[in-house]
Amino acid sequence: MNPTYDFTGQVALVTGAGAGMGLATARAFAEAGAAVALTDIDEAALNAAVKDLTDAGHRVLALTCDVSDEDQVAAAVDRTVETFGRLDMAYNNAGIQIPPSDAAEEPAARFDRVNAINLRGVWACMKHELRHMRDRGSGAIVNCSSLGGLVGLPGRASYHASKHGVIGLTTSAALEYAPRGIRINAVCPGTIDTPMVSGMIAKGELDRADAEANQPINRLGTAEEIAQAVLWLCSPGAGFVIGVALPVDGGYVAR
Numbered sequence: 001m002n003p004t005y006d007f008t009g010q011v012a013l014v015t016g017a018g019a020g021m022g023l024a025t026a027r028a029f030a031e032a033g034a035a036v037a038l039t040d041i042d043e044a045a046l047n048a049a050v051k052d053l054t055d056a057g058h059r060v061l062a063l064t065c066d067v068s069d070e071d072q073v074a075a076a077v078d079r080t081v082e083t084f085g086r087l088d089m090a091y092n093n094a095g096i097q098i099p100p101s102d103a104a105e106e107p108a109a110r111f112d113r114v115n116a117i118n119l120r121g122v123w124a125c126m127k128h129e130l131r132h133m134r135d136r137g138s139g140a141i142v143n144c145s146s147l148g149g150l151v152g153l154p155g156r157a158s159y160h161a162s163k164h165g166v167i168g169l170t171t172s173a174a175l176e177y178a179p180r181g182i183r184i185n186a187v188c189p190g191t192i193d194t195p196m197v198s199g200m201i202a203k204g205e206l207d208r209a210d211a212e213a214n215q216p217i218n219r220l221g222t223a224e225e226i227a228q229a230v231l232w233l234c235s236p237g238a239g240f241v242i243g244v245a246l247p248v249d250g251g252y253v254a255r
Contacts, residue, residue, distance in 0.1 A: 016094030067121030190249025
């Protein structure tokens with residue numbers, strides 16, 4: 001049984017919320033009583049997600065946003081505050097995967113793209129969320145890193161660089177803002193059963209059986225399991241948790 005949270009009267013923002021871990025987290029926040037702003041670059045997926053949540057009686061807002069564009073990020077955060085009156089929690093989840101590549105052969109454009117979204121996107125989101133939260137002297141931010149932020153894997157240097165960078169952003173900003181009443185942490189998902197991972201399997205970039213065997217729990221994680229970790233990090237139950245990069249990976253990094 002998952003713990004229950006009461007976020008009534010609070011406002012959450014979730015990026016990459018059109019599907020997968022972002023959508024599961026947005027739904028979990030909404031079911032716990034929060035008003036939720038969902039952002040995604042995929043407008044069709046975003047609108048479908050918001051319709052489902054609205055039909056279920058939740059207060060939600062759809063914001064099309066490319067997190068690699070800081071102006072779009074700033075506008076999305078401002079619109080959230082204008083609509084709901086405040087910002088209490090954020091899950092900076094938007095990210096992409098790229099195909100494996102020999103480190104000596106990878107094009108610079110691919111490195112730039114994955115870091116623009118996975119690293120600079122998290123930086124931009126956190127920056128503009130903090131601008132609102134610091135005025136209230138409270139808030140909780142969770143950034144999405146990865147087990148790739150904690151370990152290395154052949155063929156994944158650029159992706160892992162982006163996710164290691166997220167942890168550096170998280171820990172440094174956490175130390176800066178803890179005295180101001182704002183808690184910042186990261187989650188590090190293992191291989192999770194999401195549309196992104198399904199796409200990697202379909203393209204032959206990931207073998208499902210190998211991925212399951214590499215996680216001591218012998219299965220893929222679920223988006224809902226990541227959502228529960230995010231909600232805990234945003235809850236009063238994690239009130240003394242600052243600057244953590246929390247593995248949610250079925251035991252992968254514990255080996």
